[in-house]
Amino acid sequence: MTHTPNAPTLPPAPPEGCIVTEVRGAVLLIGINRPAKRNGFTPRMYRELAEAYTRLDEDPALRVGVLHAFGAHFTAGLDLPTIAPLMKRGERAMPLGLVEPNDLGTPGYRRRTKPMVVAVQGITFTVGIELMLAADIVIAADDCRFSQLEVKRGIMATGGATLRMAERAGLGNALLHLLTGDEFGSAEALRLNFVQKVVPAGQQLEVALALAQTVAEQAPLAVVATRLNALKAVEHGPVVAMHEFIETQQRLSNSEDAREGVQSFVEKRAARFVGR
Structure with missing residues (x-):
């Protein structure tokens, strides 16, 4: 052990x-x-x-x-x-x-x-x-x-x-x-x-x-999206993975965590992500 x-x-x-x-x-x-x-x-x-x-x-x-x-x-x-x-x-x-x-x-x-x-x-x-x-x-x-x-x-x-x-x-x-x-x-x-x-x-x-x-400690939705996009690039090629960029970024940008990310930056503190 x-x-x-x-x-x-x-x-x-x-x-x-x-x-x-x-x-x-x-x-x-x-x-x-x-x-x-x-x-x-x-x-x-x-x-x-x-x-x-x-x-x-x-x-x-x-x-x-x-x-x-x-x-x-x-x-x-x-x-x-x-x-x-x-x-x-x-x-x-x-x-x-x-x-x-x-x-x-x-x-x-x-x-x-x-x-x-x-x-x-x-x-x-x-x-x-x-x-x-x-x-x-x-x-x-x-x-x-x-x-x-x-x-x-x-x-x-x-x-x-x-x-x-x-x-x-x-x-x-x-x-x-x-x-x-x-x-x-x-x-x-x-x-x-x-x-x-x-x-x-x-x-x-x-x-x-x-x-x-x-x-x-990172934003859960962003972590999952990043992992899946990298995996898609390996398995299906970078062009296929790239086609998800705009839609995925739009979805993430409208999340509570994205708003918290901006607010924590403005307030110079650690972000408190909730996965929504």
């Missing part, structure tokens, strides 16, 4: 693991809790993760999510003995209608709108890489060990790695790791733009939480 001041207390975990949530102001901490098995993901954990992401999107009091893990490792990946039967049947571990943690736009699932910051440490394999690439900002401990090793198990990465690795790092760099399943460290992940900051081990959650709290 990290040594972050005021870090979440490690709660008991059932054998199949669980997801633990904690509210810190406008931030929702989402903790992966199965340290005895290096946080290997079971169907229950994946379902509860989707439920936590859905809670973040639906609760107007929550503005930013922070995904982290208890124990020395982020996750060793999928717990194949429990997940493989679902794969063979072509089934998902989470019910339809929830927010999809991998944010792929899979039919029947919702896409996240609010920002997600991730803190990773130690072993961060397969689904761990895909979850962090699906998030918005990643803080990595300097002891991370990354591997997208599906090819070593006779399967393919289908949680977004084949899409986002190439987008972040270029096709050659993506295939270097996707086709070998090799292990690489935090410095390589930073070089490839898979993570945004590398910090000493034990500080990753503290830094991620501070960053999330800073984002939570």
